[in-house]
Amino acid sequence: xxxxxxxxxxxxxxxxxxxxxxxxxxxxxxxxxxxxxxxxxxxxxxxxxxxxxxxxxxxxxxxxxxxxxxxxxxxxxxxxxxxxxxxxxxxxxxxxxxxxxxxxxxxxxxxxxxxxxxxxxxxxxxxxxxxxxxxxxxx
Numbered sequence: 001x002x003x004x005x006x007x008x009x010x011x012x013x014x015x016x017x018x019x020x021x022x023x024x025x026x027x028x029x030x031x032x033x034x035x036x037x038x039x040x041x042x043x044x045x046x047x048x049x050x051x052x053x054x055x056x057x058x059x060x061x062x063x064x065x066x067x068x069x070x071x072x073x074x075x076x077x078x079x080x081x082x083x084x085x086x087x088x089x090x091x092x093x094x095x096x097x098x099x100x101x102x103x104x105x106x107x108x109x110x111x112x113x114x115x116x117x118x119x120x121x122x123x124x125x126x127x128x129x130x131x132x133x134x135x136x137x138x139x
Contacts, residue, residue: 007034007075015056015067015086023052023071027082030073036080040135043114044080047133050107051084054093059086059129079116080135087128093120 009030013019027048031037048071055069069086095108111118115133123130 005075005077008072010070010072012068012070013052015059015069017056019056019069020049020052024049026071027073031080034075036075036137040080040137044082044135047111047114047135048082048084050111051082051131051133054107054131055084055086058091059084059088059131075137078136078138080137081132082135083130083132085123085128085130089122089127089129092129093131 009026011023011026013023024045027045028037028041031041031044052069052071059067059069067087069084072081072083072085074081074083093108095112108118111133114135116136118131118133120129120131122128
């Protein structure tokens, strides 16, 4: 009899630039503990970096204000779901038009390219927003 896999991990981070690396490390360790450190792991880590960077820069009322964001990772037999929740409901993510002159603003375009699906909505608890991305891990 086949069992259905369901894994869950989450962590709260302070909205400071150093938390981007900490969130990436948390993701790496989590995926490895679930034996999902091959396949889509690099794509997932890169998207976590982009989503977390956005939460630090735009979603927690400014860098260094002591805001907090939450990173949640769930996995089942076929998908990994990543969600970053921050406290600002007004700064919504968007894919910006490509520009060779731009020095930033490509994060959501990267997420849109690498993830199977992505989106955002209200937080389940509180008044912020949750930005998510899904990754198919098996055909």
